[in-house]
Amino acid sequence: MPTRATSELPAAGFSALGLPDTTLAALTALGYEEPTPIQRAAIPPLLAGRDVLAQAATGTGKTAAFALPLLANLRPNAAPRERTSALVLVPTRELAMQVAEAIYRYGQASGAVALPIYGGAPMEGQIRSLKRGVDVVIATPGRALDHIRRKTVFLANLTTVVLDEADEMLDMGFAEDLEAILAATPAEKQVALFSATLAPRIAAIARTHLRDPEVIKIDAEKVKAGAIAKVRQVAYIVGRAHKTAALGRILDVEQPTSAIVFCRTRNEVDEVSETLKAQGYGAEALHGGLSQDQRDRVMKRFRAKGAELLVATDVAARGLDVQHVSHVVNYDVPSASDAYVHRIGRTGRAGRSGVAITLAEPREHRMLRNFERATGRPIETLPLPTVADLKARRVEAAQDALREVLREGGLESWRGLVAPLASEFDPLDIAAAAVKQAARALGNEEEAAEIPAATVRPERHPAREREADRKERKAAKPAARGAVVRGKGDTMAKLYVGAGRKLKVRPGDIVGAIANETGLEGTRIGTITVFDRHSIVEVPEGSADGIVAALSVATIKGKKVQVRRDRAG
Ligand code: AMP
Numbered sequence: 001m002p003t004r005a006t007s008e009l010p011a012a013g014f015s016a017l018g019l020p021d022t023t024l025a026a027l028t029a030l031g032y033e034e035p036t037p038i039q040r041a042a043i044p045p046l047l048a049g050r051d052v053l054a055q056a057a058t059g060t061g062k063t064a065a066f067a068l069p070l071l072a073n074l075r076p077n078a079a080p081r082e083r084t085s086a087l088v089l090v091p092t093r094e095l096a097m098q099v100a101e102a103i104y105r106y107g108q109a110s111g112a113v114a115l116p117i118y119g120g121a122p123m124e125g126q127i128r129s130l131k132r133g134v135d136v137v138i139a140t141p142g143r144a145l146d147h148i149r150r151k152t153v154f155l156a157n158l159t160t161v162v163l164d165e166a167d168e169m170l171d172m173g174f175a176e177d178l179e180a181i182l183a184a185t186p187a188e189k190q191v192a193l194f195s196a197t198l199a200p201r202i203a204a205i206a207r208t209h210l211r212d213p214e215v216i217k218i219d220a221e222k223v224k225a226g227a228i229a230k231v232r233q234v235a236y237i238v239g240r241a242h243k244t245a246a247l248g249r250i251l252d253v254e255q256p257t258s259a260i261v262f263c264r265t266r267n268e269v270d271e272v273s274e275t276l277k278a279q280g281y282g283a284e285a286l287h288g289g290l291s292q293d294q295r296d297r298v299m300k301r302f303r304a305k306g307a308e309l310l311v312a313t314d315v316a317a318r319g320l321d322v323q324h325v326s327h328v329v330n331y332d333v334p335s336a337s338d339a340y341v342h343r344i345g346r347t348g349r350a351g352r353s354g355v356a357i358t359l360a361e362p363r364e365h366r367m368l369r370n371f372e373r374a375t376g377r378p379i380e381t382l383p384l385p386t387v388a389d390l391k392a393r394r395v396e397a398a399q400d401a402l403r404e405v406l407r408e409g410g411l412e413s414w415r416g417l418v419a420p421l422a423s424e425f426d427p428l429d430i431a432a433a434a435v436k437q438a439a440r441a442l443g444n445e446e447e448a449a450e451i452p453a454a455t456v457r458p459e460r461h462p463a464r465e466r467e468a469d470r471k472e473r474k475a476a477k478p479a480a481r482g483a484v485v486r487g488k489g490d491t492m493a494k495l496y497v498g499a500g501r502k503l504k505v506r507p508g509d510i511v512g513a514i515a516n517e518t519g520l521e522g523t524r525i526g527t528i529t530v531f532d533r534h535s536i537v538e539v540p541e542g543s544a545d546g547i548v549a550a551l552s553v554a555t556i557k558g559k560k561v562q563v564r565r566d567r568a569g
Contacts, residue, residue: 017043020072022109030105031267033288033315036061036335041216042192043069046160049190051213053206057196058165059333059364060218063102066162066192070136071107073159080133083113084153086160088138089181091168093118095363099138099164112136117153119143127152141169141177148184155185166195166202175201182209196366197542218336228341228356231348233379235358235368237549239454243359244275246384246451247331250357251281251309253385253393258302259327261311262334262343272331273311282307286316314339317346324349330358333367337374344375362456365549381545383553383560387448398435453553456518456546492526493544497535497551498562505530509556510537517550518543536566 013034015024035043038056045052046069056062070086090096096116103114115134117126119142130137130153137144137153147153161182163169169178182191191210195202198217206213238246247261261276263269266287273285284298284307299320302310310322314334328347334340340358347354358379360368368379385393405411421430499505507528514520514537526538539547544565551563 013040018047019043019068020110023068023071023106026106026109031265031269031287031289033266033313036065037218037338038062038216038335039065039068041218042066042214045214046190046192047072051190051210052192052216053198053202053210053213054192054194054216055196055198056194056216056218057364057366057370059335059360059367061335062164062194063099064106066164066194067099067103067106067136070103070160070162071110071112074107074110074112074135075157076111076135078157081131081154082157083133083135084130084137084155085157086136086162087144087155087158087181087185088136088162088164089141089144089169089178090138090164091140091172091174093120093140095165096138096140100136103136103138107135114138117143117147119146123147123150123152130154141174141181144181145177148181158185158189160190160192161185163191163193163195163205166193166205167197167199170201170205178205228344228348228375228377230353231344231356231377232353233344233356233358233371233375233377235360235379235381235549236384237362237365237381237454237456237553238359238384239452240361242451242454243331243361244272246359247272247329248276248279249385249390249448249451250329250359251276252390254327254355254357255393255397256308256325256327256329256355258305258325259309259329260317260322260325260343260346261309261329261331262317263311263313264332264335266313268331269311269313269316273309276309276311281309283309283311286310286312286320288313288315290316314343317343322346324352324354326354328354328356330356333358333360333364334371337370340371341374360549362454362549365456365546368549369545378565380564381549381552384451384453387450390448398439402435456549491541492538493541494566494568495537495539495544495548496562496564496566497537497556498533499556499559500531500533500535502532503557503559503561505535505557507535510535513551513554513556514539514547517554518547520547 014027014032017035017040038054038060042052042054042065046066054062054065056065066088073085075083075085088099090099093116096118100114100116103112106112107114112135113133114136115126115129116138117130118140123146126143126147130147139147144153148155163178191213193202193206193210193213236246236250251259261272261283263272266289269285269287273283276283284302286295286298290298295316298310301307303322310317312320325347328344330340330343334343344354344356347356358368358371368381372379418430418434497510507530510528511522511525514525515522520539520543524540524543528535528537548563548565551561555561
């Protein structure tokens with residue numbers, strides 16, 4: 001059944017959660033159509049004042065899950081210094097800025113003031129801003145403690161503390177800082193803990209600091225492998241700023257016959273479809289803001305192959321009767337494994353093969369692991385197509401097109417046109433000139449630029465960065481000799497690296513590549529065994545996917561090499 005056309009749809013899913021009207025209006029303006037699973041599960045208990053323990057990685061919509069309820073609890077009439085009602089603790093400066101930006105977007109209409117405070121930035125500016133009055137302070141633990149000790153942040157009126165990416169904060173050695181910060185907050189408060197894993201040490205924090213929490217785990221049921229057996233799943237890691245360029249490049253190389261490109265929001269559907277149209281694609285936009293008539297027209301054009309690309313939100317694509325598409329592209333990672341499985345099920349139907357492509361931002365690489373678990377099949381992380389790949393693809397396409405024209409025949413009159421040139425020039429040159437002229441007319445001569453590769457680099461607290469760098473330098477040596485040095489208690493995964501002795505690869509090259517690309521300390525890399533054409537390297541399980549993603553866009557001995565989880569291990 002087609003989804004209803006709806007101007008009332010956008011906020012509908014959110015308004016059922018009990019959010020205030022100003023917040024609902026902000027979400028509609030941002031083009032959000034429905035809450036993600038973590039938002040559906042976490043917002044009502046948080047609004048009701050309950051503690052929450054939630055398993056959610058970046059990409060699930062977790063930020064809005066804790067930020068939206070915070071906006072319902074502001075105290076705008078308090079004296080500026082006493083106004084702070086929420087403290088959000090995050091592992092990195094980058095995340096502090098992202099969360100502050102999200103709260104600003106959601107809370108602009110409510111007049112909410114959010115301030116990120118992190119190490120490495122001057123204290124004075126932060127102190128001045130805090131004095132002026134801040135509703136939500138988003139801080140890295142070290143800097144939060146600094147402000148608490150100097151009494152430059154006032155926490156007595158806090159109603160909520162959020163621990164965001166708690167597992168990363170512990171990984172970075174912030175456990176003691178967290179304890180000290182929590183001890184400085186009022187005893188009566190709401191605590192929300194978000195973490196990609198609910199490992200025992202997270203459970204331990206929860207036991208001490210959370211009271212009768214609502215425990216939220218969004219686990220997908222594993223799908224039957226048969227359902228998506230013929231879908232090849234690939235992913236590209238790409239920074240937000242380069243996503244549109246990357247999408248265009250991938251489509252140019254993949255040349256889908258018909259594809260659905262999924263985006264998170266209406267606004268993004270509009271932007272992406274406009275950009276693709278400008279690049280010469282037949283692209284149609286489909287989202288919940290369109291009337292039934294508009295949708296029908298869009299679908300008619302897509303089915304009649306008048307457009308090869310349908311750019312859609314999940315809500316709009318739900319219930320669409322599209323028999324088969326060659327490609328499903330996740331322009332944004334879906335917010336849960338279920339949505340991923342549902343999206344990619346639209347290709348590879350009826351025993352045909354299909355390709356599912358996911359663009360993931362560096363911080364979202366964990367989601368890929370969840371999708372692999374849900375589908376029981378690997379997702380291959382590929383380097384972005386280079387300009388050379390694009391050129392090769394264009395050459396292939398041009399050759400295919402010429403072959404077709406040659407097979408069609410009926411070239412007699414055209415032969416007459418070029419025959420007089422044959423006495424002056426070589427026939428191959430004449431053909432080459434004709435193709436060059438055709439390419440010029442199509443604008444295919446334009447020089448394309450390389451898209452910068454993104455790497456999955458866990459960011460660090462600046463103070464710890466120096467320490468980690470020192471450790472890395474110390475560690476590089478023993479590991480380079482192939483010694484087994486591993487972090488205490490790490491479960492190790494084996495990675496296959498497609499370069500070995502024939503390329504004169506030594507263990508040190510692999511340690512160097514991993515350390516440079518991911519920031520993982522050398523001490524945490526296990527045995528490295530170099531074979532003739534490949535190498536096997538042991539790395540901590542939790543970092544394995546990040547390393548695969550990072551190395552697949554990096555070079556070893558100046559060469560791009562295949563890196564994946566070792567199938568034997
Ligand atoms: P997060 O997992 O919090 O990093 O969020 C991932 C991205 O999803 C962010 O870019 C959000 O703006 C976006 N987002 C969060 N919730 C929704 C929603 N309900 N609908 C559409 N986009 C969303």
